[in-house]
Amino acid sequence: MNIKTLGLSAVFVVTAGAVSAAECIAPANPGGGWDFTCRQIGKILYDIGQVDSPVQVTNMAGGGGGLAYSTVVNERNDDPDLIVAASQATATRLAQNAFGGATADQVRFVGAIGADPGVIVVAADSPYNNLDDLMNAVKAGEDISFAGGSAAGGFDHLKVLMLAKEAGIDDVRAIKYIGVDGGADAITQTIGGFTTGMTGDISEIVGFIETGEVKAIAILTDERVDSFPDIPTAQEQGYDVTAVNWRGLYVPKGISDERFQEWADKLQAVADSDEWKAAMEANGLAPFTRVGDDFQNWVDGVIADTEELSREIGVIQ
């Protein structure tokens, strides 16, 4: 509750005659992934000389990103100096029509420069060592519960539901799910033994894996990731599920194609910088670079897939 009150950095950004400094909107309060995206990308853009003055970060929390989205669409649609942090959560919510009727084609997705692979984690002393153990337990009617950072039906919950579907479990309620205040909270509940496991992103569990308090039983990528070679992918275990939380940006729809391309190039420059590589390393992100029209097409595909899946599972009607 408190967390959402910190938007003072949002200091009404209407600048009084300042020369067009770039602005990055983080559609959430300080401390989360979107805030991280804006602050890191903003800092690096300035450090590597892609922008002339420091990028101003504006926190605009509201409606799970919906407030920022509608602000951009309705009020800032032709602002060439505006970038907005986005992630898989943006795509999921657009797919599930959670932005009050706003659609994905009202902005342009300019690029992603990192991804946070999804993981399924259990406590170190858990009897379940792989996905089969877990899913068989569900089928046997055992009490299996997960904690995750998203609301029910959100991205973290979807990861579990997708795995269950692969295992042939059709009842979406067979696995209990509680949405808590972020990944760290979810993992605390898991270590404390209040839930069987945690579903989230790998960046959220880096520290906990190193201390050996939890074990990751599956990573939801096509191949194992370099920084955690011991974590098996879901695919190896026979579950065809991939889910990565990409980190990237969108820009207003109304800007020129040239400006769009400029932002794409700037983002590419950030992706190539050593500074960004260090930031990814420190935060458990995996490299994942897609910019420009290529990215826009990819996002459109992701949104279509998510929408279909959500409908199939029954999260949306």
Add this chain to the structure above:
Amino acid sequence: MLRTDRIFGVVVILAALAYIASAFQIRTSFLSDPMGSKSFPILLGVIAILCGAIMVLKPDDEVEWPSAGAFLKIAFATVTMIGYAYSLKPLGFLLPTAVAAGILSYLIAGRALFAVLAGLGLSAGLFLVFKYALGLGLVAFPKGLF
């Protein structure tokens, strides 16, 4: 005998009923948990109704309400604040602040010249503090004036 508490109690009960009624309108996803989105608000509404009922049955001593003149002043101050809320964005910081602070100062202290000076001083002084000491991006004047 009609007392403030009784009226207030009835208002509380009506408001709580309206709250409960709108709680029933909450859209629920079918993934809902055992408690759902409605139970907690309904529980709160019931508690509020009980409290309202107690206020009706056992009212406290009568409240000492201000004179009509004072009420008028309070209403005027409220209207000033509402006007200030609406004008801050379109008109910039300096002008609405000077006017609103001046009116409030007059309502509080009742000295006209002092109120004008207080309005101007506060408007300029706070602008400098916010803009330069705290670094807030305030807009001084309406867009397009200069």
Add this chain to the structure above:
Amino acid sequence: MDILSNLALGFSIALSPWTLMLAVIGCFLGTIIGALPGLGPSNGVAILIPLTFSLGLDATSALVLLTSVYYGAMYGGRISSILLNIPGDEPALMTTLDGYPMAKAGRAGDALVISGVASFVGAFLATIGLMLLAPLLSRVAYQFGPAEYFALYMLAFCTLGGLASQNQAKAAFAAALGLAIATIGLDNQTGMPRFTFGNLHLMDGVDFLVPLVGLFAVSEVLIYIENQGKSSSLGVKLEKVTIPFRDIGASFGTMIRASFTGFVAGVLPGAGASLGSFLAYMTEKSFAGKNGGFGTGVPRGIAAPEAGNNAAAGGALVPMLTLGVPGSGTTAVLLALLMTLNITPGPTLFTDRPEVVWGLIAALLIANVVLLIMNVPMVKLFVHILSVPPGLLLPGVMMVSFVGIFSLTGSYFDLLLMTGFGVMGYLFRKIGVPTVPIILGILLGGHMEDALRRAMILSDGDVTYLWSSPIAIGLWAAAIIGFIAPMFLRPILKRPDRVID
């Protein structure tokens, strides 16, 4: 002595003329920010994060500056509580209960000095506690599941019964109202909007600063306009400021106990400093008994919440640093700062980045000492705030409140909401509905409902799950005692102390 060598490492990083200067600047800015209604510690730190980058500060300097602001704001919050009966931020709420009556009785200077010393003791002990216990205390969070959290919030509300006005029904209504306001916005479990009436501004709920400033600052101005001169709420007499050694000595035990209570409350992620100051005040109040005079302006009534909230602020750093779980709004902002500096708090932080942790701890100790030194002589300056004519001061407070709230979202909507809460606060104060439970309801409501619903999901709707662990049972027992005891005590106490809100 690991701790000593670690501490030496910390000081070697954090102690230099440059960082000391930053600490002084930070403390000064923080005190002012904290004292201004609507601008709390979280806002203070949030405003200054961009500043640290434009100044090009390195990680340690940025940490020193911002922790100084953080602690400064915690100190500053008490100033307007005591002098104006307007809490500068939410943890300073409880300080109004005794601070303002004491100032009204002509002892504003004493109240400020006592609260300053209490703040120091609370913050100092909490920093020591953080140092000694952080690695151990991080385990406590693992013992708290949904059922335990729900019991904890029940405890907070049940003890509220003892705090509330003479009329229990009005107090209970106020709490229910606060909880109901907290239900506005997206439902955390289903992600569906509730009570938003299609208004995007309400999607994220009502920011507690809006009702806080409305119910306190705006209604204060309205009350003042009504009274205009007679029974002036600014009728605080000025006197020579001396250090009230006797009072400080007499309330020393209170400070120590309140620090302990506050620290424990701060360690539990959740309401953080507000719960800390609240529990500290209530414990001391019941400890003092009927002769304690709590609520009438006694030194211990100031010492308890101030020591409690500053200790809680320190305690909140424990889950933030060790688990990456922010226990309060301000720690969430500090978390954001650390992440921008590429430091990811978590269980391994203490072993991986000792220089950060111990540099931070040293910075906290430095800020604390600076604040104590700065605050006692500066009391005179703060008391002078009172000699500003009300016709200037109150409009000033209003304008600062408006700008503070406006800066949250940049929308007039919150300003209208705040004005509405101001009128409501005025009416409630006339009718005798206490406003403190409303704020606590808003602060705790979301957590409380979430905890209950999570518990119900995990237990398939089995209510007994709520008291299925020893910790939960203990908290429930304390809650029930806290709720029932005042009912039996009331006839003995005759008229319980009324909350002056």
